[in-house]
Amino acid sequence: MSAPSPQIPFAVGDRVVYPNQGVCRVFGVEAKEVAGQKLTFLTMKREEDGAVVMVPQAKVQSVGLRKVASAQEVEKVYTFLRSDSDKADLDWKQRARTNAGRMAQGGILGLAEVVKGLQVLSELRPLPNKERELYDNARHLLVSEISVALGIPEHDAEDSVDVILFPVGRERPKRTAAEFKAPGGDEEMGIGEDMIDLESPEMEIPAEVPEAPEEETTEEALALPKVEGPPTKARLSDEEVTVTQTTGSGLVPQGKPPLKRKRGRPPKPKPAEKAHAAPKKRGRPPKAKPLVEVHVPKKRGRPPKAKAKKK
Amino acid sequence: MIRIATFDPYEEKQLKRLCEILYTAFAVGTEHSSNVRLPEGFAEPYEAARLLEEAPRVHAYADDKVLFLTSKKLKDRALPSGSAPTNGLSKYAGEKAIITTSVVKDLEQGMKTVARHALHQLGHTWELHHCLDPRCAMYPTWTPSFPQGEPIFCPFCRDRSDQKIRLAKS
Ligand SMILES: [Zn+2]
Numbered sequence: 001m002s003a004p005s006p007q008i009p010f011a012v013g014d015r016v017v018y019p020n021q022g023v024c025r026v027f028g029v030e031a032k033e034v035a036g037q038k039l040t041f042l043t044m045k046r047e048e049d050g051a052v053v054m055v056p057q058a059k060v061q062s063v064g065l066r067k068v069a070s071a072q073e074v075e076k077v078y079t080f081l082r083s084d085s086d087k088a089d090l091d092w093k094q095r096a097r098t099n100a101g102r103m104a105q106g107g108i109l110g111l112a113e114v115v116k117g118l119q120v121l122s123e124l125r126p127l128p129n130k131e132r133e134l135y136d137n138a139r140h141l142l143v144s145e146i147s148v149a150l151g152i153p154e155h156d157a158e159d160s161v162d163v164i165l166f167p168v169g170r171e172r173p174k175r176t177a178a179e180f181k182a183p184g185g186d187e188e189m190g191i192g193e194d195m196i197d198l199e200s201p202e203m204e205i206p207a208e209v210p211e212a213p214e215e216e217t218t219e220e221a222l223a224l225p226k227v228e229g230p231p232t233k234a235r236l237s238d239e240e241v242t243v244t245q246t247t248g249s250g251l252v253p254q255g256k257p258p259l260k261r262k263r264g265r266p267p268k269p270k271p272a273e274k275a276h277a278a279p280k281k282r283g284r285p286p287k288a289k290p291l292v293e294v295h296v297p298k299k300r301g302r303p304p305k306a307k308a309k310k311k
Numbered sequence: 312m313i314r315i316a317t318f319d320p321y322e323e324k325q326l327k328r329l330c331e332i333l334y335t336a337f338a339v340g341t342e343h344s345s346n347v348r349l350p351e352g353f354a355e356p357y358e359a360a361r362l363l364e365e366a367p368r369v370h371a372y373a374d375d376k377v378l379f380l381t382s383k384k385l386k387d388r389a390l391p392s393g394s395a396p397t398n399g400l401s402k403y404a405g406e407k408a409i410i411t412t413s414v415v416k417d418l419e420q421g422m423k424t425v426a427r428h429a430l431h432q433l434g435h436t437w438e439l440h441h442c443l444d445p446r447c448a449m450y451p452t453w454t455p456s457f458p459q460g461e462p463i464f465c466p467f468c469r470d471r472s473d474q475k476i477r478l479a480k481s
């Protein structure tokens with residue numbers, strides 16, 4: 001195991017955050033041949049489950065790998081959570097873009113924005129399943145980073161967020177649509193489509209986006225339990241930069257084409273979506289049917305489901 | 312399997328009821344495994360984190376969860392952003408949880424509330440985070456409506472815990 005090269009601003013043992021993947025510990029640099037190309041990878045182990053994450057040296061910056069937040073940054077997160085910040089966009093597409101951008105950038109404040117934005121939105125109306133999942137993913141990443149940043153257990157980190165979001169002794173307020181940004185309103189988030197497109201290569205979400213993309217982008221689809229398409233996760237895009245392997249926790253069988261898996265995936269705003277920007281009115285989707293049904297194996301961001309019968 | 316370990320005496324029939332509710336919620340076998348002694352140096356209100364740490368070992372297998380019950384109060388926790396009222400505690404993705412039954416005056420009548428706290432803490436051990444749905448047991452426990460709710464999960468949390476449990480069993 002060699003030490004990271006000068007182009008890599010991290011040292012062995014550093015705890016870093018990989019956007020959408022969570023906190024990882026750097027353990028070295030490794031040369032590997034991928035598709036006939038010899039590449040140097042920064043190798044890390046995701047702390048949550050021991051999965052090995054490898055990022056080509058040349059991509060370390062562009063994937064947004066960064067050091068774990070400082071205590072001061074966590075304090076800023078608390079301040080933000082307490083503040084009366086902007087409400088989420090009522091236009092679900094705009095919102096999805098904004099949140100996908102925040103998740104892809106992976107800053108701790110961005111995670112807090114996703115959590116708080118969706119939380120406040122849920123005080124107006126229930127979240128569609130997709131956003132409920134996003135909320136959980138962002139919450140998970142936020143909580144684990146606070147836990148690492150402050151050196152406190154995760155349950156304390158989560159409660160530290162929630163004594164703010166669910167103030168003690170008070171019920172959450174009921175919101176009215178008037179408090180939120182009208183659809184098509186100002187674009188203060190500044191996350192344009194180009195930006196999303198830029199992020200796309202890193203957000204190879206094949207695993208979670210079934211190949212019926214157009215449906216996927218409607219709010220209706222957002223609300224429905226995912227229908228699993230043929231497994232596409234094993235596909236390596238030309239731009240593929242990340243390899244996740246398992247060590248120990250049985251996540252990804254070795255020998256399978258490398259794939260990146262994590263929890264904390266944003267719904268992918270597909271470029272194709274642009275062409276479809278118009279359709280489907282916004283507004284409540286037909287009630288998401290309570291899904292207690294079993295999701296088959298490859299649901300996003302979770303370890304491969306065991307199929308074993310319950311009990 | 313969920314194993315209940317008690318620091319204080321409880322009526323067997325109450326414990327049985329709690330087991331039934333937990334079995335219904337998680338579809339995981341649940342039993343009252345043992346009465347355990349309070350470690351030295353604890354005075355009410357107990358420091359939950361330390362008590363979980365120092366609690367006597369309860370015979371359990373991998374993937375079992377141990378739920379400790381005490382009738383004594385637990386101490387609020389000072390967190391970086393404020394104080395968190397504490398009626399239970401568990402380690403996220405861990406195997407031990409504790410709840411206090413002091414949240415109800417009468418266990419017979421308050422069993423649902425106690426069970427809701429148990430679901431919440433056990434839910435954390437199966438990696439559930441807090442939930443937005445006030446009806447769900449993963450809603451933060453210090454909210455005024457929490458004690459009135461049922462010992463159930465929302466479909467989202469239910470689905471997540473089912474996945475975790477199935478995974479553990481496989
Ligand atoms: Zn909790």
Ligand SMILES: [Zn+2]
Pocket residue numbers: 442443444447448449450464465466467468469
């Ligand atoms: Zn829930």
